[in-house]
Amino acid sequence: MQHKAQRPRKLVWPMQAMPLARVISLSYALLILYISLNPFDFDFQNGIEVWAWLAAPLPRFITLFDVTVNILAYIPFGFLLVFAAYPRWRNFRALSIALALSALLALGVETLQSWVPSRVPSLMDWWANVSGGLLGGLLAIPLGPQWLSGTAIRRRFDQWFGLNWVACALFLLFPWSQIYPQSSWLGTGVWGHVIFGSIDWGTTVINQVAQETLITGLCWLGAGLLLSLGMRAKAPQWQILNGLLYLTVLLKTLFTALQFGVEFSFIWLTAGAFWGMLFGTIALRWSLRLSQRAKAGLALLCLIIATVAIHILPDNPYFILTLRHWQQGRLLHFNELMQWVSVIWLPLAFIWMMRNSADLRVKH
Numbered sequence: 001m002q003h004k005a006q007r008p009r010k011l012v013w014p015m016q017a018m019p020l021a022r023v024i025s026l027s028y029a030l031l032i033l034y035i036s037l038n039p040f041d042f043d044f045q046n047g048i049e050v051w052a053w054l055a056a057p058l059p060r061f062i063t064l065f066d067v068t069v070n071i072l073a074y075i076p077f078g079f080l081l082v083f084a085a086y087p088r089w090r091n092f093r094a095l096s097i098a099l100a101l102s103a104l105l106a107l108g109v110e111t112l113q114s115w116v117p118s119r120v121p122s123l124m125d126w127w128a129n130v131s132g133g134l135l136g137g138l139l140a141i142p143l144g145p146q147w148l149s150g151t152a153i154r155r156r157f158d159q160w161f162g163l164n165w166v167a168c169a170l171f172l173l174f175p176w177s178q179i180y181p182q183s184s185w186l187g188t189g190v191w192g193h194v195i196f197g198s199i200d201w202g203t204t205v206i207n208q209v210a211q212e213t214l215i216t217g218l219c220w221l222g223a224g225l226l227l228s229l230g231m232r233a234k235a236p237q238w239q240i241l242n243g244l245l246y247l248t249v250l251l252k253t254l255f256t257a258l259q260f261g262v263e264f265s266f267i268w269l270t271a272g273a274f275w276g277m278l279f280g281t282i283a284l285r286w287s288l289r290l291s292q293r294a295k296a297g298l299a300l301l302c303l304i305i306a307t308v309a310i311h312i313l314p315d316n317p318y319f320i321l322t323l324r325h326w327q328q329g330r331l332l333h334f335n336e337l338m339q340w341v342s343v344i345w346l347p348l349a350f351i352w353m354m355r356n357s358a359d360l361r362v363k364h
Contacts, residue, residue, distance in 0.1 A: 028077050029077065036113065071132040075135050077098075082095060095141060099134050103129075106125075110122070167229070170352065174345065179335075180339040184219075185277070225296075226296075229296055229353065303346065303350070
């Protein structure tokens with residue numbers, strides 16, 4: 001009897017709301033709207049009835065690719081909604097909410113596509129989207145709330161960033177900001193020549209390897225220091241930032257292979273990109289020992305110099321040639337979104353650092 005009384009009790013997870021799941025769900029819904037309605041050239045006078053697509057016949061050509069993409073696009077949405085509904089609604093009630101919101105979002109998207117000339121709404125697409133939302137919800141239910149709220153991933157991010165969700169968001173967005181082709185590897189924040197103007201270099205010869213090495217090294221050192229400012233002092237910052245760089249390289253390689261072919265997977269990994277990452281990583285290792293104030297100043301200096309260099313120095317001629325022959329195809333709207341992520345990452349990082357400049361002077 002005494003042995004039975006000492007048997008450990010089953011862990012009951014606390015019933016707490018999951019604001020992170022709700023924020024990500026909303027962000028993902030906005031992402032779906034962006035990708036589905038881009039380029040937003042609405043024509044409300046095209047004479048098409050609002051609900052005409054519901055009674056329209058099925059498309060003559062139905063490809064497995066289109067059906068699969070429509071299903072896969074809504075699986076994360078249904079998955080996240082189950083956790084977003086916790087703890088007020090759980091299990092099959094949460095599944096019903098995920099299914100209903102997936103259906104409503106898909107209904108709104110297909111209806112709005114009636115006024116976008118480049119889009120063709122279809123009842124088949126709606127059913128595929130709803131099926132994706134249902135599958136995502138079904139995948140989430142067996143995992144339980146502890147999967148999202150109490151797993152190692154969530155705990156790790158709590159240990160690394162605490163309540164600093166803006167720095168956490170910048171950390172997660174960084175690899176995606178590098179997917180769109182760039183003249184220099186890791187060179188985010190390319191705004192054309194609107195701010196700095198254009199310079200005619202004529203026949204001046206500039207060493208492209210040295211140029212890319214400089215820009216890549218400065219960008220990685222600046223971005224790494226900036227992200228370290230949002231981490232806790234006890235977090236393994238060196239290991240975390242190395243992992244971020246590995247993930248960035250992996251995503252870049254995968255999407256380059258997807259868009260240009262497997263044989264061109266590492267076409268972006270030039271000598272300048274390699275040496276820039278190496279020198280930037282060595283400098284980052286040393287710079288992480290500095291005070292918060294010194295790291296903030298050095299990060300700001302590196303990113304400003306790199307940004308000026310990106311816009312003033314001439315583009316790599318091989319990069320220009322790549323863009324001319326780049327057939328984006330089915331990933332057109334995804335690439336446009338990744339281009340925006342690349343453009344806004346650096347301004348968002350600057351704004352965050354300026355708003356928190358007083359707090360960054362004190363170590364966590």
